Amino acid sequence: MNTLRGSLLRSTCVVILLIPALAIAQQLKPVELPVPQTTGGMSLMQALRARHSTREFSSRKLPLQVLSNLLWAAFGVNRPESGKRTAPSAMNRQEIEIYVATAEGLYVYNAKGNKLDPVLEQDVRAATGTQSFMGEAPVNLVYVADLAKAGGASLEERALYMGADTGVIAQNVYLFCASEGLGAVVRGSVNRTALAKTMKLRADQKIILAQTVGYPR
Numbered sequence: 001m002n003t004l005r006g007s008l009l010r011s012t013c014v015v016i017l018l019i020p021a022l023a024i025a026q027q028l029k030p031v032e033l034p035v036p037q038t039t040g041g042m043s044l045m046q047a048l049r050a051r052h053s054t055r056e057f058s059s060r061k062l063p064l065q066v067l068s069n070l071l072w073a074a075f076g077v078n079r080p081e082s083g084k085r086t087a088p089s090a091m092n093r094q095e096i097e098i099y100v101a102t103a104e105g106l107y108v109y110n111a112k113g114n115k116l117d118p119v120l121e122q123d124v125r126a127a128t129g130t131q132s133f134m135g136e137a138p139v140n141l142v143y144v145a146d147l148a149k150a151g152g153a154s155l156e157e158r159a160l161y162m163g164a165d166t167g168v169i170a171q172n173v174y175l176f177c178a179s180e181g182l183g184a185v186v187r188g189s190v191n192r193t194a195l196a197k198t199m200k201l202r203a204d205q206k207i208i209l210a211q212t213v214g215y216p217r
């Protein structure tokens with residue numbers, strides 16, 4: 001009898017613990033991104049001429065097609081046969097994950113599947129930095145390194161590679177935004193400890209930089 005009561009209690013606890021996780025998973029759905037448009041835009045030289053940082057954004061949302069194009073330009077798969085990407089990465093480790101913070105919630109870019117995988121049904125945009133415009137802009141990208149994938153003989157070397165791998169992605173974003181008339185600013189001023197907690201990151205994930213994207217105000 002006691003064993004029966006014990007196992008009933010255990011099952012009830014498991015169900016209670018699972019309910020919040022299931023509820024979140026059911027509410028924030030994956031977002032299938034439209035096939036990225038990989039033609040058009042400014043010439044590279046024009047985009048380089050136009051590239052600059054923007055710190056005043058309107059709250060106008062990015063159309064899904066533009067978001068798809070943006071993420072593909074940032075770090076999408078441009079050679080499906082090898083799985084290689086629009087930005088280089090040290091030893092092709094591809095250790096940088098792009099988290100996408102929008103008003104709807106927090107997602108992680110799934111480059112291979114061309115979709116956004118849900119992470120949190122919470123608007124964390126304002127928490128992605130220390131400045132005032134992040135909460136207003138429609139998209140904040142958070143570049144997170146997966147330490148388990150990062151190469152480098154020493155910690156110092158790993159940190160250099162993770163910084164460089166993030167930098168090239170951020171420049172792709174800048175150039176795409178210049179070409180599309182969007183504003184962008186890459187940001188190192190981030191409370192990484194607090195944001196990692198908000199984003200519920202694992203201990204082996206490290207926030208490198210963030211980047212705000214939106215229509216300039």
Ligand SMILES: Cc1cc2nc3c(=O)[nH]c(=O)nc-3n(C[C@H](O)[C@H](O)[C@H](O)COP(=O)(O)O)c2cc1C
Nearest residue numbers: 051052053054055129131185186187188189190209
């Ligand atoms: C690694 C890095 C970190 C940066 N961090 C911030 C930041 O936290 N906040 C900000 O407003 N701009 C930041 N910037 C943007 C620079 O301030 C900006 O690129 C610089 O002032 C030159 O302006 P431009 O991008 O318009 O050429 C950062 C740039 C880099 C490369």
